[in-house]
Amino acid sequence: MLVLALDTSTPAVTAGVAELAAGVTVLAERVTLDARAHGELITPHALDAAREAGVALKDVAAIVVGAGPGPFTGLRAGLATAAALGHALGVPVHPVCSLDAIAQQVDAGEPFTVVTDARRREVYWAAYAADGTRTDGPHVQAPAELSLGLAAGDGARLYAEQLGARVVEPYYPSTAGLVAAARDALTSGAAPAPLTPLYLRRPDAVEPGARKRVTTS
Amino acid sequence: MSRVILGIESSCDETGVGLVRLHDDGTVELLADEVASSVEQHARFGGVVPEVASRAHLEAMVPTAERAFATAGLTLSDVDAIAVTAGPGLAGALLVGVSAAKAYAAALDVPLYGVNHLAGHIAVDTLQHGPLPKPCLALLVSGGHTQLLRVDDIAGEITEVGSTVDDAAGEAYDKVARVLGLPYPGGPPIDQAARAGNPTAIDFPRGMTGPRDAKFDFSFSGLKTAVARWVENAERRGEEIPVDDVAASFQEAVADVLTAKAVRAAKEMGIGTLVISGGVAANSRLSSLARERCEAAGIELRVPRPRLCTDNGAMIAALGAHVVAAGRKPSALDLSANPALPVEVVSLEA
Ligand SMILES: [Zn+2]
Numbered sequence: 001m002l003v004l005a006l007d008t009s010t011p012a013v014t015a016g017v018a019e020l021a022a023g024v025t026v027l028a029e030r031v032t033l034d035a036r037a038h039g040e041l042i043t044p045h046a047l048d049a050a051r052e053a054g055v056a057l058k059d060v061a062a063i064v065v066g067a068g069p070g071p072f073t074g075l076r077a078g079l080a081t082a083a084a085l086g087h088a089l090g091v092p093v094h095p096v097c098s099l100d101a102i103a104q105q106v107d108a109g110e111p112f113t114v115v116t117d118a119r120r121r122e123v124y125w126a127a128y129a130a131d132g133t134r135t136d137g138p139h140v141q142a143p144a145e146l147s148l149g150l151a152a153g154d155g156a157r158l159y160a161e162q163l164g165a166r167v168v169e170p171y172y173p174s175t176a177g178l179v180a181a182a183r184d185a186l187t188s189g190a191a192p193a194p195l196t197p198l199y200l201r202r203p204d205a206v207e208p209g210a211r212k213r214v215t216t217s
Numbered sequence: 218m219s220r221v222i223l224g225i226e227s228s229c230d231e232t233g234v235g236l237v238r239l240h241d242d243g244t245v246e247l248l249a250d251e252v253a254s255s256v257e258q259h260a261r262f263g264g265v266v267p268e269v270a271s272r273a274h275l276e277a278m279v280p281t282a283e284r285a286f287a288t289a290g291l292t293l294s295d296v297d298a299i300a301v302t303a304g305p306g307l308a309g310a311l312l313v314g315v316s317a318a319k320a321y322a323a324a325l326d327v328p329l330y331g332v333n334h335l336a337g338h339i340a341v342d343t344l345q346h347g348p349l350p351k352p353c354l355a356l357l358v359s360g361g362h363t364q365l366l367r368v369d370d371i372a373g374e375i376t377e378v379g380s381t382v383d384d385a386a387g388e389a390y391d392k393v394a395r396v397l398g399l400p401y402p403g404g405p406p407i408d409q410a411a412r413a414g415n416p417t418a419i420d421f422p423r424g425m426t427g428p429r430d431a432k433f434d435f436s437f438s439g440l441k442t443a444v445a446r447w448v449e450n451a452e453r454r455g456e457e458i459p460v461d462d463v464a465a466s467f468q469e470a471v472a473d474v475l476t477a478k479a480v481r482a483a484k485e486m487g488i489g490t491l492v493i494s495g496g497v498a499a500n501s502r503l504s505s506l507a508r509e510r511c512e513a514a515g516i517e518l519r520v521p522r523p524r525l526c527t528d529n530g531a532m533i534a535a536l537g538a539h540v541v542a543a544g545r546k547p548s549a550l551d552l553s554a555n556p557a558l559p560v561e562v563v564s565l566e567a
Binding site: 076081 | 261262263266268269271272274275278279282283293308309312313314315316317318319320321322323324325395396442445446449450453550551552553554
């Protein structure tokens, strides 16, 4: 099964094409580290990856997209792209937790945590058993409130000291990790889960209080 | 051979998807115009909350597109080109539409045109009233914009004649509505209240009309403050607020300045057609006063029907059709949205 994978939940703008059979074979992948270029690059990256893989977008049978958690604006670029591609190509779009996609690529032999940068001096994190099954999370929290052992993800690297973490790769979701995290959904033939972004934070918005007077009495 | 243009709009709080057909003779026919609004989610905040709008755009984008294709009786494979609002607007909101539009263009292998939202408000009039005379003058009034524009060619030659130096006209409506205890958005309830009021009851100031003020610029901040001051003083005297009279007098001040400046600009520039568009164009007093003054000055007035005046995808599809017809170059797929896109940039060529 030919699968297109997209993720914009971290500073890595990632698009790749993979063949899912007994294992996951990545045919081509494009990654740019630029937290401000998600909207610009995700579609060109998907096209470039398909071209390098020698396939057309209309050849893909399914799309996998990282649903975060991730900083809002960048995260939405990937999800909006995946949703429209799925609509236009008439293929299912499967969301996966982006932290799960990183966890798929961790070969730890012990329980571990995946931590990514949530900005505003906070991190997104989820805990995993040695076999990569998520056991807690995802959450958003200040790194100082956490005490971790083995940890992957760019947030672990960024806040290694405060987290007390032993940092391992990978730092970002990859095509292989995204497709592996969606394997059951892709092969079951069941309808995909709704494309709901994992924002984990509410919008910053305050209801106005009493009207301010313009006259001084 | 006619061409089908898909238009996508997400610059503020309306997710719009429109489909139009560009005929060989250059006329543009409306096929579908579907809008999902998040206005109710913003009401308790008294204004558009960008993050709330962006979240709503992502949820609504594909369902709105599906409805547009169903309405038009078309499938995605019928699309020949895609136009999307590249700016101006809210950054996070624009990004959702631009991302989706690029994905549609890549999947369907058709050209993408990043276009200007403001020009879209003018282009939409061609769906109802046919080709625009060259030149024409456009007055855009909404919650986000108040601009007077000279349009020599809707596909690429637009210049700003004047704009607001502070609040947009629609913003002033929202703020005055709040002062009067009327709901958000303020346009419709003020218009409603004003019908029963006396527009000459209170002499509110006409902003930017002094001899040294810029001739074609607007200001509504002073008017808004004057209304608040008037209401507070009346409250302090223990009087009941004559909401209808305040609404009518405020509305009169807005309509008076907008139409006076637009008509004066048209006369001075020797332009025979005025187009009024944007959400506030639906205001009853603005349109009746504009009609009166245009008639007196021998100017043809064009106001698209209210549904076309507010933000929608059809206006972007219509502009896209004119840009395609003019043979402009498409945008690159690494196009980025520009929240401050100047009105002079009608489309972003690669
Ligand atoms: Zn608008």
